[in-house]
Amino acid sequence: MAKGRTDFLLLLTLALALPSTGQAMHISEGILPPKWAALWYAIAIFFVAWGLRDLRVKSAREPFFKPMVGLIGAAVFVISCMPIPVPIAGTCSHPCGTGMAAILIGPTLSVVVSSVALLLQALFLAHGGLTTLGGNIVSMGIAGAFTGWAVFRLSRRAGLSPWAAAFLCGMFSDWATYAATSFELASALHGNSSFLHMFAAIGASFLPTQLPLGIFEGVVTAGVYRFIAVRRPSLLECLGVEARRCPLVPQKTGGAK
Amino acid sequence: MKKVMVLSALVLLCAAGLTFLLSRQSGNWAGVDEVVVEKIAKQAGRPARKPYINTDQGDLLLFFFLIAGTAGGFVGGYCFRELFPPEKKP
Secondary structure (H helix, E strand, O other): OHHHHHHHHHHHHHHHHOOOOOOOOOOOOOOOOHHHHHHHHHHHHHHHHHHHHHHHHHHHHOOOHHHHHHHHHHHHHHHOOOOEEEOOOOEEEOOOOHHHHHHHHOHHHHHHHHHHHHHHHHHHOOOOOOOOHHHHHHHHHHHHHHHHHHHHHHHHHOOOOHHHHHHHHHHHHHHHHHHHHHHHHHHHHOOOOOHHHHHHHHHHHHHHHHHHHHHHHHHHHHHHHHHHHHHOHHHHHHOOOOOOOOOOOOOOOOOOO | OHHHHHHHHHHHHHHHHHHHHHHHOOOOOEEHHHHHHHHHHHHOOOOOOOOOOOOOOOOHHHHHHHHHHHHHHHHHHHHHHHHOOOOOOO
16 A cells, blocks of 8 residues: 555655746637637537536446546646657646546546636646647647557557556657647648648647657556555445446545545 | 665766757757747647736746646645555554
């Protein structure tokens, strides 16, 4: 038990020790033309509605589900506005936390928590924009969460250990987020030039920063998974992450109330 | 507890070393939204505009980041205690 706590403290302290100034993947206000902004909003609204429906269903089934969504929401909010300096690139960027969220609460609810995080950042932290909120939800919430979730499930089905699957989930969800941002920018801004050429150029510009950061996000995701597996494995079973019967017996909470 | 204290001290030392090394590097540490997203948008003729609610003025943004960190930390900590209650010693 102490080992799990120590691992978590180490990861958390490392994560908190790294922030510097700068911002990251968010598409800023006014960059997307209105028709593209509207398209991404329409897609985002569909997924947010799907996630809210899932939240109602799952909360009614499992009493611990709401605090879990609250914890993950807070983590995604803090992680996605935490710039991390990448020495080999000389720039800063942030992890997203949506891979970890997708493993624990599922991809649709990850879209919901990402939407809340991105909305708060656009309103109060000059991070992203209100007109580009739909685009940012699609890249961070939808692309990041669904890719991470699919990678985790496929890796487990292929026989990989949970830690390796969680690592791959975190890494690919980060890269998918930035690939989706590149797609959104290229599709809206390529003009008369080739879409593919612009998509590749934007993706290549993200590469020096995101390649190491994606690996870092994979390590953090695996660390969080390990912490929960050691400290309270029944949570993973009841969340459907591990395919076993849910043995959870309601526990007395330790003074948070 | 002793183990956690030693580990925390080690992590703080590592963080101090990392900060020293990073501060001596030549990078400007701009975010990728500035060096990639905004640069490409500007080249394509759609430069970013100022946010509708612009908190990036003086120390105002720092204040909001502090509030956001505190609120996020509180919500996270509260829910964490719900899900991972302290272990009872026999």
